Amino acid sequence: MTMRMPPEWAPQDWLWIGFPHDADEWPAVLPRAQEQIAAFANAVAESGQEVRLLVRDGANEARARQLVTGGVKLERRTYGDVWLRDTGPLVLADAQGHRSARRFGFNGWGGKYLMEGDQTVGAQLAEDAGLPLEVCDWILEGGAIDGDGTGLVVTTEQCLLNPNRNPQLSREEIEARLMGDLGFTRVLWLGDGLVNDHTDGHVDNLARFVGPNTLCLPRATGSNDPNAAIYADAKRRAEAAGVTVKEVPSPGLVTSGDHVEPASYVNFAITSHLVVVPTFGSPYDEEGVAAIAKLFPDRATVGLPGDAVLAGGGGFHCASQQMPAVRAIL
Secondary structure: OOOEOOOOOOOEEEEEEEOOOOOOOOOOOHHHHHHHHHHHHHHHHHOOOEEEEEEOOHHHHHHHHHHOOOOEEEEEOOOOOOOHHHHOOEEEEOOOOOEEEEEEEOOHHHHOOOOOOOOOHHHHHHHHOOOOEEEEEEEOOHHHOEEOOOOEEEEEHHHHOOOOOOOOOOHHHHHHHHHHHHOOOEEEEEOOOOOOOOOOOOHHHOOEEEEOOEEEEEEOOOOOOOOHHHHHHHHHHHHHOOOEEEEEEOOOOOEEOOEEOOOOOOOOEEOOOEEEEEEOOOOOHHHHHHHHHHHOOOOEEEEEEOHHHHHOOOOOOOOEEEEEOHHHOO
8 A cells, every 4th residue: 555645734643843952053042942832832732732842851841841831742852953844753644544654864954963863863753653664765854845645745956956965866866766755756846945044945944735736835025035036936837837826925034133034934834723834023924824824724823933943943844743643544
């Protein structure tokens, strides 16, 4: 029986979320980043879905317990950074309801950030969840791909064809591995990801499927939007491939001092009952959240501050990984 990745909007049993713990990785913003991740976890738990918040040690657990409600379960784990979308297990399922996990090689986003536990936490989570685990012998982060549930996957050339990941593999070989290891049948290649995205252009900050063959993309806002050309190129490629595009406003230019941040409302987390959208204090926050809410009429949508999480390198989607429910495929 063919195993495939259910789309993120399919029912979920629980959501893993990583809790920030390393002050060196979150200079000057660690307390706020912890508060923002805790608010994310609380919102999902209060929607009626189980949340498993990973904490690094006793002090980390005590801090998390101050911030989360009783509905959030805390699990001590050894992990480096919070980006479980990339280091956690990718869960596949078949039409009979059998689930299994895949883990890939992880090299710290092309050798940039190598931290203890990031290479092993995905396998630990899968094994503790009772999932059969297959380890695949090439580099892939979960945030580099997004599937629509019918076999179509979207990614970026900037990331998957980057020589700091799999220089020995051609485009065609990578496509074959996406199909063989994850059950996809068709690949939509976009070009670059957002400016200054240290992941080398993860697609979950640029483009997300919101339905079969339906892709959500940002639309440039303001004359100084740093990603205007990137959004336009992604739209051209998607439409040329016959994919329906739904545009939402981008946050526009978001900076920290002179640094342009890779801010994106598209880094939303889809859970069983709720969609959580990061906001950045941009004048387009309200419009962006409302546009995403229209794409998910079957569940609530909420915007939560994510600027401190972004300062650490990602968003709510990056910091989480879902466990698909058996009923997601039956």
